[in-house]
Amino acid sequence: MQQNERAELLASLHVKGDPLVLYNAWDAGSAQAIRDAGARVIATSSWAVAAAQGYADGEAMPLAFVEQIVARITAAWTSRSAWISREATATIRTPAPPSWRA
Numbered sequence: 147m148q149q150n151e152r153a154e155l156l157a158s159l160h161v162k163g164d165p166l167v168l169y170n171a172w173d174a175g176s177a178q179a180i181r182d183a184g185a186r187v188i189a190t191s192s193w194a195v196a197a198a199q200g201y202a203d204g205e206a207m208p209l210a211f212v213e214q215i216v217a218r219i220t221a222a223w224t225s226r227s228a229w230i231s232r233e234a235t236a237t238i239r240t241p242a243p244p245s246w247r248a
Contacts (some may be wrong), residue, residue, distance in 0.1 A: 159186060172198040173215065174222035181223050188223050190216075 147155075159166045169185050171177035172194035180188055193203040195215055201207045 156187065170194050171219050171223075174218040177219045177222040188219075190219060 166187065167185070168187060168189040169180045169183075171180055171188050171190050177188055195212065196203045196207055199207060199211070199215070
């Protein structure tokens with residue numbers, strides 16, 4: 147699906163009298179729970195993702211780490227099983243938040 151098609155789909159969910167409710171996911175588990183509860187779409191926020199990893203909001207997390215988290219959220223949302231292979235999990239590196247570093 148192209149970006150413009152996604153935008154059109156999201157716009158079509160905004161119906162007068164039937165508001166679109168966006169639930170924020172901060173990791174793969176919350177994305178799966180939101181999906182399983184029947185939500186039509188999912189959202190996230192920089193603060194939620196950062197706080198779940200022990201970081202303050204404000205671009206303090208390493209970009210590669212953010213990309214891994216977003217990939218896991220997306221996989222959980224789009225996959226019925228939301229299971230991530232051991233190979234994929236092994237490549238995820240969790241950097242320590244600045245306050246935990248020596």
